[in-house]
Structures are given as structure tokens and as C-alpha cells.
Amino acid sequence: MPREFGTAGVVGLGTMGAGIVEVLARNGLTVVGVDRDADSVERGRVHVQHSTDRAVKRGKLEPAEQQAIFDRITFTLSMDDLAAADVVVEAVPEQLALKREVFAALDKIVTPEAVLATNTSSLSVTEISVATQRPSRVVGLHFFNPAPVQDLVEVVRTVVTEPEVVEDVVAFGRRLGKSPVVIGDRAGFIANALLFGYLNHAVAMYDSRYVSRADIDAAMVLGCGYPMGPLALLDLIGLDTAYEILDTMYRQDRNRLHAPSPLLRELVTAGLRGRKSGRGFYAYESPDSPSVVADAQTPAEAEEDASPRRVRQVGVVGSGTMAAGIAEVLVRGGYEVRRATSRLSDLAGADLVVEAVAEELSVKQDLFSSLDETCRPGAILATTTSSLPVIDCAAATGRPADVVGLHFFDPAPVTRLVEVVRTVSTADDVVATARAVCRSIDKHPITCGDRAGFVVNALLFPYLNDAVKMLEAHYAGVDDIDTAMRLGCRLPMGPFELLDAVGLDVALAIQRSVFSESREPGFVPAPLLEQLVTAGYVGRKSGRGFRNHPQAIPVSEPTGVPSPSAATA
Ligand SMILES: NC(=O)c1ccc[n+]([C@@H]2O[C@H](COP(=O)([O-])OP(=O)(O)OC[C@H]3O[C@@H](n4cnc5c(N)ncnc54)[C@H](O)[C@@H]3O)[C@@H](O)[C@H]2O)c1
Incomplete structure (x- = not known):
């Protein structure tokens, strides 16, 4: 019995x-809360007051229960009041010397049976524990x-924690209504080790002015359901x-991707x-307030400097699910849509052409070259590529200023995010037009530069790759890692659930493109991912990935490219 x-x-x-x-x-626990000065104690008390007030307001807590909660808490300035804990x-704060000092002091105050726990996010629990006589x-x-x-x-x-203490603390965690995951003492444990590389990468992206503050956040909320x-x-x-x-x-790991961004x-x-x-990164109504207020960076992006071009007729090239989905939303948005399934000449009068053909550069380049010949001057040519450079498509035409990326997410009729990718050549009014079209079909456009993975995939896949590396290092298993990320970070899926759903082959291809562009050692695809793909274990669609999926889900049919020669047929 714990x-x-x-x-x-x-x-x-x-x-x-x-x-x-x-x-x-x-x-139901009796709690003694200690801080070092009266202001901090008061701030802590107010924090609990506000949080429970909100719960009462939302009907999740009875006023009498709120009172009972406060009756169980003693706020104090003296650590000596912890003697009975x-x-x-x-x-x-997350500083080793400070934590060691606090633990050394606590060790002398509490009973020999008491358990001491640190809420550290990344420091070595072992180093903290040896500041006491009871590691x-x-x-x-x-x-x-x-x-x-x-x-x-x-x-x-840690290597010296008694197994009974771990059992007691796990039971304690459950009693608090939490789901405990037990792991060893490594910087960042599971969730932060996987989360913070992603967060730091996002700061670097923002700092390089590749994407705006609001767009980066919208990308992960709307594109990944974060x-x-x-x-x-x-x-x-x-x-x-x-x-x-x-x-x-x-x-601890000398991984450059964890070196805090200078910003x-x-x-x-x-x-x-x-x-x-x-x-x-944002301005708030007051300290501790969750309400964001306008600042110099609001609105999200300076409204378009250029006026959008007029778009009435839109051509969609490709016969797969993505092309069909995009055509569907455009029709719903009131555009006159031409599907070019066999003849590109059908697109001669289009103001905008969106291609969603196979994700192969040579195929796309041939198509862009043909579209350039077929489409009227001034028509905008857009690629839905998720991992190829947009500039390579633009360079295959004689109108690179009129070429833009329009990265829709699957399923296109449902997912609101569209990444509008501008190359070094894309004209301002082309970006403005792409954004205006997205808004008119109830999509949320974000604008970014032409870099591997754009925003969502560049942030998502390195994180998934890190999860595979963590598994490979035997630090934690598939279930614990998925649970930690779903519950700790409230992500809609754990990394292995997501990898199996997206396809390990797709993940590997994107990770390879992110790595080969940046040459960043931390982005090297995990050998385990490479091996699973080589073995044909690519996730749900093959019946096996990181987990077994007895019911293999068939892959959607390849997207068709109309023959340019058919244009004259
Ligand atoms: N912020 C997060 O999202 C988060 C999540 C999980 C874990 N953590 C970890 O929790 C710990 C606290 O982080 P935080 O974000 O709450 O920090 P914080 O800065 O908000 O709060 C730290 C508090 O400790 C008090 N303090 C400082 N020295 C003290 C002392 N000697 N004795 C008593 N009180 C003292 C400060 O007055 C302050 O009130 C860190 O180890 C952090 O890594 C933070």
C-alpha cells in the first residue's frame, strides 16, 4: 500500500x-505555501484567489468549496512552518544553486520520512538531491x-531514489487527478526535451523575420490543432x-538547437x-493577465502594401484529393473553377492557377513551364507543394514574379490554414492576391519565406524526429512519450500517433529536406526512422509503423498531371 x-x-x-x-x-491536502518575501506570498495568494474565482464563476467550484480550499492553505514566509509536511x-526559479540551497535547508526542517520533490523542468534532480542527507x-x-x-x-x-518513494509519489500524483509518467533523470525529461527545441526554433524563425509573430502562432494552432x-x-x-x-x-547535450535564441x-x-x-512576445493588459492588448506589432501583419489583382476564374491542376478539395472550396467561395484534368488549354483564361500534382520537382517544373506558355500574361501561378522550393517552380517560367506558394493542408475543405509562400521574386501584389483569395474562401493565410518546410512542417517534423531519437535512446517508450506530449502539452496527438497517421515515409522526406537545406546536425533524420521506412513500416497505410495497425488504410490515388501536349488537342 502506498x-x-x-x-x-x-x-x-x-x-x-x-x-x-x-x-x-x-x-483535500493541508498545504503550507512558502515564499521569500511578503509581496511574493501575497502574489501567490492572489493567484490562487483569481484562479478559484474563475472556477466559481464558470460553475466548476461551489463558493463553499472555495472557502474550504483556502481554509486548508497556510501562506507563510517561514520554511520552519514546513516541519509537519x-x-x-x-x-x-530554475537555478541549480538556489534549488540546492532550498533543499539543504528543507532537509534540516522536515522529518526523516518526508519526501522532497522538485518541480524543476530541466535541472539534474540527482544534483539537487545530493544537497540533502536523504537523496x-x-x-x-x-x-x-x-x-x-x-x-x-x-x-x-534518480539512480538512488528508493522504489517505494517512487510508488508513493505516483500514487500521490494519481490522487491529485493527474496521470504520472515515471522517467529517469535527463535534462528536460520527456515533454520539455521535445517541446523546447520546437519553441526555440520558433523564436529563431520569428527573430529572422521569416514570419510574423501572429502568423507563427496561427500556423501551429490552425495547422496542427495545438x-x-x-x-x-x-x-x-x-x-x-x-x-x-x-x-x-x-x-547537458551541446545540441545547438537548444542554445537559447539570443532574442x-x-x-x-x-x-x-x-x-x-x-x-x-505579446503585450498583456497587466502583469499575470491572459488578455493580449494591441501593441506596435498589431495588426498581425502590415496590411498589404499592394492592391490585389482581380481574380474570377481559377484553374486547378491535378486529379488527387488535394486538387479536388481546393476546387471544392473555391467553387463554394464563388469562383469560376476550371479543372484541368486533360487539357491545360482550358486554363487559358484563368486569373489564377493552382497546381496540386505529384510532389516531384521535375514534374512540377515541366508543368510550370507549360502553364507559362498556356496562361495569359498577368495570370498568377501557384504551387501547393509542401516540401519543394517554390523558387524552383518560378524559375521554370518566364514570370517568376507571378509565382507564389499556396500550401493548403489536408483535408483542404476543412483545415483553415494556408501558407502563402513568397520567394525572392514574388511580386507584392501577387502575395496580396493570394491572401485575398484565401480570405474569400474562409481560409486563414499566413505569409512566410521560401524555406524547407515553410512554417508548420519546419517546426513539426524536427520535433517528431526528436521523439524518434528519444525512443531510439531508450529513454522512454512509445506510449509514455505519446502520453507526455498529449497530456503535458495538450497536443491533439502524441508524436508516434501522428507519425503513423502522416506516414513515416512522408515524415522522412520532409525531415530530409529540412536537414539538407540547413545542414544543421540536430536535424539529421533519426536512423530508426530511416530503417523503418526502408523496411516498409511506414505507418497506418502499411499496417505497421511505430505501432501495429491491423487494418491498413489504402493510400489515396496519385495525383494526375495533364499532358501539356493535350493542350493543343
Ligand atoms: N513556468 C512554467 O511553465 C513551468 C512549468 C513546469 C515547471 N516549471 C518549473 O517550476 C519552477 C518555478 O518556475 P516558475 O515559472 O513558477 O517561476 P517564478 O519565477 O514564476 O516563481 C518562482 C517563485 O519562487 C520564489 N522564490 C525565489 N527564491 C525563493 C526562496 N529562496 N524561497 C522561497 N521562494 C523563493 C520567487 O519569489 C517566486 O515567487 C522552476 O524550476 C521551473 O523550471 C515551470
Whole structure:
């Protein structure tokens, strides 16, 4: 029988500590919350007050229960008040020296049986534990932000943690209504090790002005179904905390992709630490407020400098699902749509032609060259490619200024996001036209440069590749990694569920293109991914990928390319 904890302590009442106090008190524990100064204690109390007020307002908590929660909490400035605690969760800032100091002090205050837990996101639990005389009773207990909402807790055992302590803490996590995943002591554990490379990459993309702040966030929300975009999430996490987590990860693995983006340091140094300070990537109504207010970067993108061209007739080339889906939404949007399934000459009068033929550069280049001959001057030619350079299609024509990428996502009639890809040659009014057409068919356009993977795939696939590398390193299994990402980050699917659904072959092709463009060692495709694809285990469509899928799902038919010679037929 696992031991049941009755009294819990929390040290540090910031973003995480205050949330953890609330979770503990809501689940019937007597809680002592400690911070180092009166203002911080008060801030922690107000945080719990506001959070429970919101729950009462939404009808999720009775006012009497709210009172009972507060009756169970003692807010204090003195660590000595933790003497009776069965378990203490430390949530002070992400600095090793500070955490070791807190643990050394706690060790002298609590009883020998008490368990000490750190909420660290990335620091070595082992190094923290050896600051005490009881390293075998020290664990990591990593909650996710906001603690009352997120279902995951990572229970980190070190090489010296007693198995019974791990059992007790897992039972404790379940009692708090969370799903515990037990893992070893490695920087970032599961969720942050996979999340922070992605977040840092998003900051670098934004910093290079490749895509705007709002577009980067919209891309991941609308393109992947994520609950928040990466920059908004960094603001929620706290940019100082994010910086420390990345820095620790980098120092442990020397992976350049984990070296904190210089912009993070600049923002933190300027005091712009995210929501908690009222400003980070976005500006907020007040410190700790979730409400974003307009700032110099609002609206999202400077409204088009150029006027869009008039578009009435749109040609769609290709016979696959994507072409059919795009044609469907254009018809619904009131456009006169011409499907060129056999003769390109049918597109002679089109104002815009969208191609969705096979994802092969030579095929697309031949098509663009033919379209250039067939289409009237001034007609815009768009490619739906997801992984080929748009500029290669543009260069196959005599009108590169009129060529743009229009990356729709499957299923095109449903997914709202469209990436509008501008090359170095694309004219401003062509981008403006592409965006206007997207809006008129109820799509949300984002604009980005012509780089491998554009925004969504460039951020998504390296993360999926990292998950495969984590599996390959035997740090955690398929189920634990999927659970950690679904519950800890509220993603619609875990990485292996997604890889099996998308196709490992597709993932490998995109990852290869991202790597071959950047030559970034951290983007090298995981050998396990290569091997599974070589073996023909490409996911659902083949019946086996990272998991077995007894019912193989047939691949949709290849998209047809009309013969240019048919144009004169
Ligand atoms: N922010 C997140 O999204 C997130 C998620 C999971 C885990 N974590 C981890 O939780 C921990 C806390 O992060 P945070 O974001 O809540 O930080 P924070 O800066 O919001 O809060 C830290 C709190 O600790 C207090 N503090 C500092 N020194 C203290 C001391 N000696 N004694 C008592 N209190 C002290 C501060 O006054 C502050 O209130 C970090 O280890 C972080 O990595 C953070």
C-alpha cells in the first residue's frame, strides 16, 4: 500500500508554485505555501484567489468549496512552518544553486520520512538531491503549466531514489487527478526535451523575420490543432524560465538547437518576461493577465502594401484529393473553377492557377513551364507543394514574379490554414492576391519565406524526429512519450500517433529536406526512422509503423498531371 500524504508544503509561490498549492488544496491536502518575501506570498495568494474565482464563476467550484480550499492553505514566509509536511514540492526559479540551497535547508526542517520533490523542468534532480542527507527520498515531480489544468506529471527517479518513494509519489500524483509518467533523470525529461527545441526554433524563425509573430502562432494552432502557438506559450511559461530550461538542456547535450535564441536573453534582460511581467512576445493588459492588448506589432501583419489583382476564374491542376478539395472550396467561395484534368488549354483564361500534382520537382517544373506558355500574361501561378522550393517552380517560367506558394493542408475543405509562400521574386501584389483569395474562401493565410518546410512542417517534423531519437535512446517508450506530449502539452496527438497517421515515409522526406537545406546536425533524420521506412513500416497505410495497425488504410490515388501536349488537342 502506498503511503498517503496528508500535509504538503510548496516552496516558491510563482507561476507554478501557486498553481500547485491550488491543486493540492483542491484534492483535500493541508498545504503550507512558502515564499521569500511578503509581496511574493501575497502574489501567490492572489493567484490562487483569481484562479478559484474563475472556477466559481464558470460553475466548476461551489463558493463553499472555495472557502474550504483556502481554509486548508497556510501562506507563510517561514520554511520552519514546513516541519509537519509529509511531502514538499519545491518551485523556486530554475537555478541549480538556489534549488540546492532550498533543499539543504528543507532537509534540516522536515522529518526523516518526508519526501522532497522538485518541480524543476530541466535541472539534474540527482544534483539537487545530493544537497540533502536523504537523496534516496528525493524525486522530481514535474507539473505542467497551468498546474490545475494540465493532466500530466512527470515523476523523475534518480539512480538512488528508493522504489517505494517512487510508488508513493505516483500514487500521490494519481490522487491529485493527474496521470504520472515515471522517467529517469535527463535534462528536460520527456515533454520539455521535445517541446523546447520546437519553441526555440520558433523564436529563431520569428527573430529572422521569416514570419510574423501572429502568423507563427496561427500556423501551429490552425495547422496542427495545438492549443496555443509557440510564442504565446513561451509568454505563458515565462521567458526567464524558458531561457534557463534551454540553457540547461544545451549545457547537458551541446545540441545547438537548444542554445537559447539570443532574442530570449534580450527580452529577459529588458524585463519582458512574458505574461507574468505583462509583456513578452505579446503585450498583456497587466502583469499575470491572459488578455493580449494591441501593441506596435498589431495588426498581425502590415496590411498589404499592394492592391490585389482581380481574380474570377481559377484553374486547378491535378486529379488527387488535394486538387479536388481546393476546387471544392473555391467553387463554394464563388469562383469560376476550371479543372484541368486533360487539357491545360482550358486554363487559358484563368486569373489564377493552382497546381496540386505529384510532389516531384521535375514534374512540377515541366508543368510550370507549360502553364507559362498556356496562361495569359498577368495570370498568377501557384504551387501547393509542401516540401519543394517554390523558387524552383518560378524559375521554370518566364514570370517568376507571378509565382507564389499556396500550401493548403489536408483535408483542404476543412483545415483553415494556408501558407502563402513568397520567394525572392514574388511580386507584392501577387502575395496580396493570394491572401485575398484565401480570405474569400474562409481560409486563414499566413505569409512566410521560401524555406524547407515553410512554417508548420519546419517546426513539426524536427520535433517528431526528436521523439524518434528519444525512443531510439531508450529513454522512454512509445506510449509514455505519446502520453507526455498529449497530456503535458495538450497536443491533439502524441508524436508516434501522428507519425503513423502522416506516414513515416512522408515524415522522412520532409525531415530530409529540412536537414539538407540547413545542414544543421540536430536535424539529421533519426536512423530508426530511416530503417523503418526502408523496411516498409511506414505507418497506418502499411499496417505497421511505430505501432501495429491491423487494418491498413489504402493510400489515396496519385495525383494526375495533364499532358501539356493535350493542350493543343
Ligand atoms: N513556468 C512554467 O511553465 C513551468 C512549468 C513546469 C515547471 N516549471 C518549473 O517550476 C519552477 C518555478 O518556475 P516558475 O515559472 O513558477 O517561476 P517564478 O519565477 O514564476 O516563481 C518562482 C517563485 O519562487 C520564489 N522564490 C525565489 N527564491 C525563493 C526562496 N529562496 N524561497 C522561497 N521562494 C523563493 C520567487 O519569489 C517566486 O515567487 C522552476 O524550476 C521551473 O523550471 C515551470
